[in-house]
Amino acid sequence: MQQTSSPGTLLCDTVYAMTADTAAKALDWERLFQTHYRSLYRALVGATGRTDGVDDAIQDAFAQGLRGKVPHDVRSVEGWLFVVALNKIKRTQRRGMRFVPLRRQDQSGDAIDAANTRVDVLARLETLSQRERELLVAKFYVGLSQDEIAKSLGISRGTVSSAVSRAAARFRAGGTQ
Amino acid sequence: MSDSDRFDDVTHKLVTGLDEIHVPPATLRATAPRRGFPFLALAATALVVVVALALGAVLRPADNGVANPGAVTSPTASPAKSASPTTTPTPTDIHAARTLPEATAKALVEKTALAVIDALKAKDGAKLATYAHPDKGVRFSMYPFVRTDTDVVLKASDLAIAFTDPKVRLWGVTDGKGDDFRVTFADYYPKYVYDVDFAKAPDVAYNRAIGVSNSTDNSATAYPDAIMVEFHYAGFDPQYGGMDWRSLRLFFEQKNGTWYLVGIVHGQWTI
Numbered sequence: 001m002q003q004t005s006s007p008g009t010l011l012c013d014t015v016y017a018m019t020a021d022t023a024a025k026a027l028d029w030e031r032l033f034q035t036h037y038r039s040l041y042r043a044l045v046g047a048t049g050r051t052d053g054v055d056d057a058i059q060d061a062f063a064q065g066l067r068g069k070v071p072h073d074v075r076s077v078e079g080w081l082f083v084v085a086l087n088k089i090k091r092t093q094r095r096g097m098r099f100v101p102l103r104r105q106d107q108s109g110d111a112i113d114a115a116n117t118r119v120d121v122l123a124r125l126e127t128l129s130q131r132e133r134e135l136l137v138a139k140f141y142v143g144l145s146q147d148e149i150a151k152s153l154g155i156s157r158g159t160v161s162s163a164v165s166r167a168a169a170r171f172r173a174g175g176t177q
Numbered sequence: 178m179s180d181s182d183r184f185d186d187v188t189h190k191l192v193t194g195l196d197e198i199h200v201p202p203a204t205l206r207a208t209a210p211r212r213g214f215p216f217l218a219l220a221a222t223a224l225v226v227v228v229a230l231a232l233g234a235v236l237r238p239a240d241n242g243v244a245n246p247g248a249v250t251s252p253t254a255s256p257a258k259s260a261s262p263t264t265t266p267t268p269t270d271i272h273a274a275r276t277l278p279e280a281t282a283k284a285l286v287e288k289t290a291l292a293v294i295d296a297l298k299a300k301d302g303a304k305l306a307t308y309a310h311p312d313k314g315v316r317f318s319m320y321p322f323v324r325t326d327t328d329v330v331l332k333a334s335d336l337a338i339a340f341t342d343p344k345v346r347l348w349g350v351t352d353g354k355g356d357d358f359r360v361t362f363a364d365y366y367p368k369y370v371y372d373v374d375f376a377k378a379p380d381v382a383y384n385r386a387i388g389v390s391n392s393t394d395n396s397a398t399a400y401p402d403a404i405m406v407e408f409h410y411a412g413f414d415p416q417y418g419g420m421d422w423r424s425l426r427l428f429f430e431q432k433n434g435t436w437y438l439v440g441i442v443h444g445q446w447t448i
Contacts, residue, residue: 156390
């Protein structure tokens with residue numbers, strides 16, 4: 001069972017192919033956490049535009065996994081963790097926390113280019129609607145399939161395709177469309 | 178051209194940009210659940226049996242048909258009266274009502290469901306408000322997938338003025354285009370509530386789904402304690418071969434012996 005992901009790869013590049021056999025075995029959640037926490041954190045920040053509550057949401061998702069709540073037919077544990085944590089954040093948001101736009105974070109002189117890239121992407125994401133952010137991150141960063149996105153976001157498969165195209169176009173244009 | 182080719186630039190920009198986000202150090206806080214002592218398992222089993230028996234006792238009158246005629250009464254009868262400690266206790270808050278047999282479900286909510294449909298047809302917000310669940314209100318869903326986190330919920334006070342309320346709400350996202358659907362209730366109603374004359378629907382089902390679309394039907398998990406009533410047209414124009422079907426689903430939950438409306442879900446063919 002492959003358990004590694006490197007920067008620049010999609011979260012779901014590491015597919016666990018949860019057969020009945022592997023699902024029956026206990027996953028090494030500690031190792032999964034160490035391997036995927038950073039990618040999950042970034043995906044959730046990208047999808048939600050906030051950092052507060054992200055750690056709690058990921059911890060909750062892992063707690064659910066530890067309690068054996070992972071569906072047996074899940075294609076990717078990371079994808080499942082992302083969806084669970086995202087829903088958790090959205091529920092929290094609904095309870096009164098307002099959208100907090102991300103601001104540039106700590107950076108050293110050596111990291112200016114990287115920071116600019118980050119800020120550019122976050123700025124573009126901020127011009128999109130919440131749903132568009134979720135779609136883009138789920139599709140292009142987490143690597144969820146069309147069916148998985150449809151199911152997790154509650155829209156039909158046909159809608160996913162057109163909505164992703166439109167969101168991508170707006171992202172490319174920096175939200176000016 | 179595949180998706181990955183068409184969106185290569187988006188993927189690259191997202192991945193490189195997001196991978197630059199600073200991630201604070203973290204450790205896994207949750208631990209695997211520990212196996213309890215055998216006596217704890219026994220206690221849990223006993224608890225499940227007790228709950229099952231209690232649930233059975235609650236459901237038994239319903240299983241016998243209309244043994245609980247009070248439960249069919251319109252909510253226009255004062256809920257406060259039925260909740261009064263001086264009255265004879267009535268079965269309250271039936272759980273897992275979605276699992277009730279169709280005949281039982283029909284006996285319990287038919288009268289209320291027809292009254293709600295009449296109120297919808299007449300655009301009678303004040304009357305509709307009397308059927309709204311006093312605590313939960315009524316959730317409106319554009320498609321069979323009920324979005325418990327974002328679908329609009331209107332309380333009785335909102336419903337009473339809904340047809341004249343100028344407030345614009347975000348009701349969801351349209352199928353196909355994926356546009357935000359942001360309108361007043363008066364504009365939402367003719368498109369995602371009463372777009373055809375459901376009061377004359379040829380097919381009416383209780384706790385049984387008729388219309389099936391590409392949109393996942395999660396109503397059983399969104400409303401596990403509700404009875405579902407579906408008003409359905411199989412289609413209108415033969416040239417569409419049934420793709421122009423329409424459904425309106427009403428969900429009723431019981432509180433203090435009265436069935437209240439908690440959800441209105443629209444159903445139609447989706448991409």
